[in-house]
């Protein structure tokens with residue numbers, strides 16, 4: 001029979017490919033939600049276990065990794081960009097946004113952060129400084145929770161106009177699917193061309209165990225928008241509204257804490273204060289302080305002072 005050897009030959013030819021596929025499936029020990037990890041099959045029963053670079057903390061790859069661990073990994077990762085000019089040591093160590101944080105046993109920021117030597121300060125749950133700097137005797141009694149995050153984006157003109165409801169649906173889908181944030185924590189999406197605002201709201205009593213924290217969702221989003229996605233491999237950040245890519249040209253992120261920050265500045269006395277991290281693409285960034293002048297209900301922010309202007313020109317945000 002002419003067809004006799006056909007089938008076995010075909011199988012023989014396919015065999016190496018099949019084996020390779022199987023091997024690939026078995027070796028797929030990577031962390032989809034965090035590329036700043038090292039993964040090995042050394043978990044219980046030979047399970048794939050991924051540990052964050054920098055801390056060695058075992059991370060859960062079916063959810064987001066905490067911002068504290070991500071920041072720590074970032075600080076310990078080998079520096080690339082050797083062709084670039086390195087800012088002076090002073091410029092780096094004085095920077096608020098980027099530091100090597102201390103994380104607690106859950107991977108969250110410890111309330112008190114110190115640089116390697118003598119200087120300490122208190123941070124909120126997004127790791128942003130909320131007090132003056134002090135010495136090692138500085139006390140930070142608790143980690144103050146950031147319960148409200150306002151992400152303010154400006155987009156480039158799109159060739160096809162979209163309306164608020166298109167955008168609202170798309171951004172809610174993004175936070176639900178990509179950042180695994182429960183939809184109830186996306187409080188609102190506002191739009192007035194070209195400015196888009198996303199309000200994330202989550203206080204301690206609303207957050208159930210296993211819920212993604214708005215701090216982490218906002219940080220993944222921030223890195224995505226900056227083109228520094230934390231996700232592994234496929235699934236690049238591609239925000240589209242009605243099929244049109246949404247091109248973000250600048251981002252501001254405002255953090256509002258459950259308790260007012262304690263900066264010794266006379267002007268910051270009225271009401272709650274938010275600490276903002278400014279993320280300006282390709283330009284400058286830093287920490288800005290806002291006052292919410294007893295307008296909590298209407299949610300109005302009033303910008304009163306730019307803090308430590310010198311720090312604004314250094315490393316872009318966290």
Ligand SMILES: *[C@@H]1O[C@H](CO)[C@@H](O)[C@H](O)[C@H]1NC(C)=O
Pocket residue numbers: 093115116117118119
């Ligand atoms: C820590 O802060 C002190 C005071 O600003 C500074 O002199 C020192 O260089 C800093 N050290 C590190 C490692 O950042």
Ligand SMILES: *[C@@H]1O[C@H](CO)[C@@H](O)[C@H](O)[C@H]1NC(C)=O
Pocket residue numbers: 163164165166242
């Ligand atoms: C927004 O645009 C969509 C089509 O993309 C349309 O179905 C919807 O009715 C519009 N909504 C408003 C409020 O104009």
Ligand SMILES: *[C@@H]1O[C@H](CO)[C@@H](O)[C@H](O)[C@H]1NC(C)=O
Pocket residue numbers: 203204205206
């Ligand atoms: C948390 O948020 C819910 C819903 O907005 C609110 O009812 C509750 O009072 C808040 N709890 C605290 C402690 O602020």
Ligand SMILES: *[C@@H]1O[C@H](CO)[C@@H](O)[C@H](O)[C@H]1NC(C)=O
Pocket residue numbers: 060061062063210211
């Ligand atoms: C990892 O996170 C998922 C989603 O939050 C959760 O269902 C699961 O129990 C977590 N696994 C471990 C080992 O904590």
